[in-house]
Amino acid sequence: MKCTVCKGPATIRMPRHNAHFCETHFISHVQKQLKRVIRHFRMFPPGAKLLLAVSGGKDSMALWDLLLEGGYKVDAVHINGGFGPFSEASEKALREYASHRNSSGDAEAAPVRVYSFRELVGADFETALLAARMPPCSLCGLTKRYMLNRLALEGNYYALVTGHNLDDETAFLLGNLLHGQTGYLAKQQPVLPPRPGFARKVKPLVRLTDRDMELYARLRAVPCHAGACPHSEGAVSHVHKDVLQQIDHTFPGTKGSFYFQFLEKIRPALDAWNSGDVDSNHRRCLRCGYPTRRDGLCQFCELQEKLEKLPH
Numbered sequence: 005m006k007c008t009v010c011k012g013p014a015t016i017r018m019p020r021h022n023a024h025f026c027e028t029h030f031i032s033h034v035q036k037q038l039k040r041v042i043r044h045f046r047m048f049p050p051g052a053k054l055l056l057a058v059s060g061g062k063d064s065m066a067l068w069d070l071l072l073e074g075g076y077k078v079d080a081v082h083i084n085g086g087f088g089p090f091s092e093a094s095e096k097a098l099r100e101y102a103s104h105r106n107s108s109g110d111a112e113a114a115p116v117r118v119y120s121f122r123e124l125v126g127a128d129f130e131t132a133l134l135a136a137r138m139p140p141c142s143l144c145g146l147t148k149r150y151m152l153n154r155l156a157l158e159g160n161y162y163a164l165v166t167g168h169n170l171d172d173e174t175a176f177l178l179g180n181l182l183h184g185q186t187g188y189l190a191k192q193q194p195v196l197p198p199r200p201g202f203a204r205k206v207k208p209l210v211r212l213t214d215r216d217m218e219l220y221a222r223l224r225a226v227p228c229h230a231g232a233c234p235h236s237e238g239a240v241s242h243v244h245k246d247v248l249q250q251i252d253h254t255f256p257g258t259k260g261s262f263y264f265q266f267l268e269k270i271r272p273a274l275d276a277w278n279s280g281d282v283d284s285n286h287r288r289c290l291r292c293g294y295p296t297r298r299d300g301l302c303q304f305c306e307l308q309e310k311l312e313k314l315p316h
């Protein structure tokens with residue numbers, strides 16, 4: 005098998021691109037796909053100050069490496085949920101990567117800020133679960149969405165960047181189609197433009213898969229934590245990913261066409277969401293002033309109030 009680019013020995017098959025790559029040209033393929041997405045969707049200009057949400061997993065860790073190698077200005081931020089060995093290993097991976105980059109001379113080569121769940125919410129996760137009475141993944145998701153948005157706005161960043169890849173986005177798309185979630189479908193875009201109270205949000209990995217990112221992280225020796233969150237066991241999204249993987253295995257490229265055809269042809273039909281109707285449904289939370297669809301308190305501040313009422 006020969007590399008499509010240099011004709012040297014190839015070790016990596018890319019059926020969906022009808023190509024084979026050697027390690028060097030696989031890495032440049034990933035870099036090209038990233039650049040192409042950033043440019044095509046006008047995600048951010050070269051000098052923009054970016055806030056990258058890093059989980060310690062392969063996607064956001066590899067994205068961190070790709071953006072730094074590409075010369076972008078990136079501050080990384082991590083929320084440590086305090087989920088035992090899983091959270092410890094995740095934080096360790098990103099600290100290791102930052103100290104490796106910083107050891108090359110520039111002490112601020114890879115700035116990263118780590119917040120604990122407790123520091124952001126004022127209670128540990130178990131206590132917050134008692135107060136919130138919601139599934140753990142919903143509580144974790146709510147906290148991450150709210151805090152990452154707020155940190156991006158208050159830090160004056162051009163955009164909040166996350167490591168969602170093509171497998172994540174197509175699994176999410178399938179789930180939302182199966183359950184007729186028009187609100188989520190309308191919001192499913194690689195770029196969410198900024199609106200009052202909402203930071204610009206971008207997903208530069210939408211052309212790359214789980215396998216691509218795993219391989220990139222391995223070849224570039226980017227530390228990452230492979231474990232799954234202890235709360236995510238049995239998540240339906242895993243089933244959706246598996247189903248899509250099976251289809252893509254038989255018909256390479258299906259995942260890409262599913263996602264990009266949706267963006268091009270179906271999503272515009274849902275544009276009511278962006279036309280202002282939804283904006284006018286947003287009020288301001290009486291406690292923190294951030295946008296909410298509710299009267300009174302936003303979901304995050306409601307959690308805070310419940311926490312304050314718990315006996316100490």
Ligand code: AMP
Nearest residue numbers: 057058059063064081082083166167168
């Ligand atoms: P997930 O929902 O775990 O698939 O994560 C999707 C994206 O959210 C990741 O690629 C990160 O960019 C971001 N993210 C997830 N967990 C965290 C975390 N604990 N701290 C900061 N960012 C996170």
Ligand code: ZN
Nearest residue numbers: 007010026029
């Ligand atoms: Zn090659």
Ligand code: ZN
Nearest residue numbers: 289292302305
């Ligand atoms: Zn609030």
